[in-house]
Amino acid sequence: MPQTVFAPWDDPKETPLIRFEGVTKRFGDFTAIDNVSVDIFAREFFALLGPSGCGKTTLMRMLGGFETPTEGKIWLGGQDIGRTPPNKRPVNMMFQSYALFPHLSVWENIAFGLRRERLDKDKIAARVEEMLRLTRLQRFAKRKPHQISGGQRQRVALARSLAKAPKLLLLDEPLGALDAKLRQDTQFELVDIQEKTGTTFVIVTHDQEEAMTVATRVAVMDEGRIVQISTPDKIYEEPQSVYVADFIGDVNIIEGTASATGPETYAITWGEGRPPLIAQSQRSFSEGQACSLAIRPEKVAIHAQEPEALNRVRGKILDIAYLGNLSTYHVELAGGQIVKAQEANTRRIARRSFTWEDEVWLSWSDTAGVLLAE
Template identity: 60%
Template sequence: MALKPAQKALGPIRRSFAPWLDPSAVPLIRFENVVKRFGDFTAVDDVSLDIHEREFFALLGPSGCGKTTLMRMLAGFEAPTSGRITLAGKDLAGVPPYRRPVNMMFQSYALFPHMTVAQNIAFGLKQDGMPKPEMEARVTEMLRLVKLEPFASRKPHQLSGGQRQRVALARSLAKKPKVLLLDEPLGALDKKLREETQFELMDLQQDLGLTFLIVTHDQEEAMTVADRIAVMNHGKLVQVATPGEIYEQPNCRYVADFIGDINLFEGTVTSAQGGLVRLKSPEAGAEFVTASEAALQPGAEVALAVRPEKMRVSLEPPPAEATNPLRGEVWDIAYLGDWTVLLIKVEGTEKIVRVSRANVTRSEARPIGWDDKVFLWFAPDAGVLLKS
């Protein structure tokens, strides 16, 4: 499904869209102290969360963290043990799934194998008793939307994985729900098609003006499509923020480690003043300085989190003004095309540091290789201090 040539750029829209920052904004979806237990197991543990109209929101976390259970409660397939879920101000308690203005696209797509593409898309409309002329017009509209007009009479087994995914999407959208729920919708697609479809989903969501809620364990997918992300673990919300905030300002070690790659330097604060914190890290055999306004006392145990792409590496000694210098030996190299990842053992320690370098040129006069002795450093504002 190629992007439309004349489509508008989403940048201006997404940059200005932040209703969660407006104290007067009324959320479309509200979870209030929601708990869900299955016997002795607590799948969702006291979750309170607001999702706004036209927001593309992601629930992100590992398997078993409660994200799908939270979505299923919104859809009506599960009932909260306690707490309240409202949609457009209406309490959803006791409202059956087919009476809720939401629709769900399942990971398996759940297409009817004996029906054609058009019949699959029309199924929900037929169940609702929509007049035939109106139903045919809606199916035609959905086929055009997902660019499957030539495949209307085919059966699911005659389609590719990407085409089946689009049929499931069209069927979910046909009833024009207020909220579309997407449960790991791209998991069955290959990497390239998945990446293409992520941008198509963003475009489609803006075109339709709907609220999308996606459940995924894929950090890159959530970072790409979502306006905001809720990171979950053991049934609890750990952090809710924009992708940039989640990546650059994780609020704990779990989020820092779960989202992308990270170097964590355990250490003890030696001083904190003037917006700079100094810490001693025995595991790295070094002292570091980092920019932070956190109220920390000498002796506090912390971790300094530094993303691999913010580390600098060279075969030559760093400039005299460089901060946080280290020396090490290259233990392993992964060439990924656009990036090269280096695993470097810090001199005199067992600490392994991960460094990512953008391959901005096609060749280097002297590329860094295995067993090379190298110099590392990073800026004071490159890292984030974490206390938990």
């Protein structure tokens, strides 16, 4: 039986769990959040992604009840929670520091919030054991936080946050303290735990790879606004602005002017004496309109001889970034523009086809790039 695709945002009959409605937050003269409206659905793993100071943490703090909106409303499960204090919301927040009690064992840390609810001992014990199993921490139940690794402490904080079965869990840069390899492993653990519990997760991160790995949808933020919300693949393959194309992954941006040459096909004039580049686009551009062509390096092929390709340019290899499985070639064109091409390292490095200072050709298809107006 085919698996149903999880995409409640595409179903007009679905009611969002969270709704930001024209939310603005000002601190004195500074506008941290500028008229944001967004819907987040139950069981989503939703990522707020952007550089430092873009407003993502302020948006999360308003959801948690630590800040109140200056204007607009925040709805959770159909209730206006704009003025509801944090302890009265079915929401839990997991901080980057984890904030574990150093004098309590792993078991006691997870039980802490349940004890404050005055639940009976059997219920607390059953819930803690369930959380230990979920986060694979049974063996470490009696240890103190300083006796376990960073990744295990992160899982204790997660177990404690989920113990009270919140409708919504907020994660503020939760993997920031972990090293790269552990962070990668923990990303998949987070997704697995989120799917098993069915809790709605909202994560704040500046790490694009983290957002793309864990999230069902990503909201890219800039200067207090959400500039694009979509699934990770669409954010990467179909950015709606140069800002998003540039912020997510590696990209070549070629600026020029567009002229239609056929249905959804444009010639881009981009430098004196150079043949125009050809690109397909469902967006329409007027004659001579300024545009930017965004092409991912993995969609650019590198050749020793001039290829028979629609878009081809010549240049010299200026630099090579060796990333183990991939090599990125930085090729300088005649006008000084750098274009990056990426190749998988299927052969050993000693047998690499190209090296520094080599004259090479680059090529890409008319569908490889995204034509952008802004």
